[in-house]
Each structure stands twice: as C-alpha cells, then as structure tokens.
Amino acid sequence: MRRVVITGMGVFASTGKDRESFFANLLQARSAVRRITQFDPSALSVQIAAEVADYSPADYFPPKRLDLLDRFSQFGLLAASEAMKSSGIEFRDEERPRFGVVTGSGMGGASTFDSGYFNLYAKQATRLHPFTIPKIMHNAATSQICMEYGAQGPSLTTATACSSSGHAIGQAFHLIKFGIADVMLAGGSDAPITYGMIRSWESVRVLASGDGDPSRACRPFSADREGLVIGEGAAMLLLEELEHAQQRGAKIYAEVAGYGMSSDASHITQLSVEGPARAIRMALQEAQVNPGDVDYINAHGTGTRLNDATETQVIKEVFKEHAWKLAISSTKSMHGHTMGATGAIELVATVMAIERGMIPPTANYTRPDPGCDLDYVPNQARESPVRVAVSNSFAFGGLNAVLLIRRFE
C-alpha cells in the first residue's frame, strides 16, 4: 500500500504569517483575538475576532492579480506559497497531471458577497461587478492555487463548514494512497470576518463576547467558557507519496496514516457522540493504531458549552481509560475558529508538535469543568515526545473529519 507523507507546510493566520511565528506564538499561549478592525463593529454585540493584523494585500500581490482575489483566496495563495517553498518541489510538465490541489472553505468569498450585496440592496446599485462570481465561488482559492503552481491533476474544493479542510486533507491523502495522484497540495482558507457574517453568527448565540480582555475570550474546556471566536486565515500542506518524496530527497515532516469521516445524521448544529467517535475509530483503524498509542489530540475544542463537553465524551468513548493519559489541547483558544481553514491550521500545529516534541497549550484555561475532566494542557506548552496524534474537526451539519498523523520512522 502506498504511504503518504507531509513534505511542505505553510500558514497564514492571525497568530502568525508563517509557520514558525505561528507555532512560536502558540507555544507562548499568545491569543490573536482583538477588536475587529476590518469594519466598524460598534453596532454588534460581539465586536471581537482573530484577525490577520497589519495585512496589506498590495504587499503580496500585483494589482492585476489582486482584482480577482477575495481575501480568502489571498490567504490560500500565501499559505500555499510557503508550503511549496518549504517542500522544495519542482515539476516537469509530464508530472503535472499527477499533482492536484484540494482546499476547503466554509464561507467562500464572504467579503466580496458582503460588499456586493451592500451595493445592491443599500446603495440601490443596478449591477454588480463582473468579478463577483469568480471571486466568491468556494473553489476560487483552489483554482487560483492550481493556476499559480500548474497543478493539472485531480483538484476540488470541500465545503463542509468547520470540517472543510479536514476533509480536504483527508481526500488528498486518499487520492495519493489509492494511486490517483502522486503529490497533492491540501488545506483550507477562510476570511469570514464581515459585518453580515458576524451578525449571522451572533444570532446563533455561540459567540464569546470577550467583555474585558478580548484575548481571553476563547476558553475551550474551561468551566467559564462562553463560546467561540471567529477567526480567519489559511494553512496548506504538501502531501506526497513516500517513494516520490524519498527519491527527490525531500524533508519529511510526518506521515498521514489515517483518515476517518462520518455523518451524525441527527441534528443540524448539535454534535453527537457516536458520529465523531466513529470517525476517530475509522482513522485509528486505517492507520492500524491502537487507541492506547495516541499521545496527543488536537481537539475541535471550539469553546462552546456544548462542543467541549460532548467532545470530551467522544474521547472517553473511544479511548476509555487512556483518555485520561493522553494530552488534549485546543489551539482555537489563540487563532480562533477559522471555519474552513481550521482543520488545516490545526493540522500544522499537530505536525509541528510531533516534529518538535512540544505540545501547544489550551490558552485562557481558568478552572476545571466537571464535564470536561481530561488533560487539556492548560496555558503552558508541554515538552513531550509525540509519536501519534489525532486532529479532530466536527462541523455544523454533523459532518466529521478526523486525521491521524504519525511521526515518520
């Protein structure tokens, strides 16, 4: 059976515009959540988000290119750029049909939608800009990345809300494993911090208000948690068939060993225990890993009352007594919930934890909740070897994606 390894990684997020600064900030438990600056949030009851700060697109893209790039595509291209550079990969023309791109996005070109509809409804515009469609479509980032790197192989976009990039990476893994492609760039990007989008989330009543200190707003698994914080950004990983990677002497960061997916088929927003548990078991089974061999879980850990308590139950259900021994953390406490990008951003954190033997903490943890009684690596990064790690993504809509990563040996 073909094995699949990770040979490149890139991040462009609120907690860091490259993977080194991203991971360094996570280890320092530094949250990027702050008052929203992309628009005036004064009218909102929730005025905070994990924004990519000090970002000027013109610093990264020529004007003609930028005309066609929504913010989520920009982030996707920037993360892809770091991933491709770090891999050192080059393609001959005949290899390009075996190189594809799968990226996830929950919200697509949200800011283009927002400004377009504002012009249409509020300003009574009679026509919209002709670039609206090519900018808002969910596959815009995937297609832009394909064009940038000449990826002519199997390429697609996943839109499964918060699981989008977990699914994207999982599908890319299987495309290589089952011989459809040799190299895949996979990840996710989202830029959902718009007035309309925050208003929509606000009314679901799952957002933390961040009264007082915004950076402390997201407190996953903590007894005083009060909700999630919306974030933005992107992460991309280069997945490669093992022999292909070895032949070109690539640096191997880790191995993708298992991928589980499932559907709760029960409730549109409330996650179940059984669905996510099945996805984790499926990933363990594919990797032929025993539950007791897992050292670290990068949790979905949104910081809502419901998610964190249910996810804790899921982990106990699958791992039994080992649930109390493994390390669990939610880096969403720092980079926020980046929707379709979150699975990929968290997978980079997971791979770097394996690579460095350092587990990023759950920031802003204050006190134990009786419903969340496992080891969440509170507030302080932990030096600990990680051989096998699991990254959870559970989405609104009940579509779950779980990735199992193994140290390459």
Added chain:
Amino acid sequence: MDVTQKVIEIIAREQHLDSSKVTLDATFAELGIDSLDGVNILFALEEEFKLDIPDSVAQNMKSVRQVVDSLTRVLEGQDISDLVAMAKDASPATGS
C-alpha cells in the same frame, strides 16, 4: 467630455496599464485583454457613462477604436441596429 480620452483612461486603469500603451489602434489581444477583462471594462464604461451597453454591441468591441466608435454611437442615441446585425453574424464571443 472627450470619449476617446475617457475610454483610454478606463481601459488603462482596469488593466493596470500605462495609458500611453493604450492607443486607438490597439486591439484587445495586443493589450492582453481576455474575455473576462473585456466584461470588466464594459462594466467600468457602463458605470462611468451611466448607460447600458447591449450584449450585441459589446460583442463587437475587440479594439480600442471599436469601443470608442460603439460607445459614441450609443451616447449620441444613434441607431445601432447595423452593429446588432453584425453581432448576429459574428461567431459567439464566449471563450474568445
């Protein structure tokens, strides 16, 4: 207002080109204007001149001069039926 000057200004702005490169005789192909760029330029012209350019007329705009001529006629409220007839004879503009 000089229509020619305005058209050149808009094409240069939308294509991020120096306006000296946008001569009256330049074709869209020479200026690197593809089908999507073309609709973007049409949108900018419609916004600027506050008018609607019918698809049938738009299909004939493949050079700066054609843009200026067609636009001038639309602006002057001239009969554009011959332009429309030409468009009907022409091959479909999609993808070109």
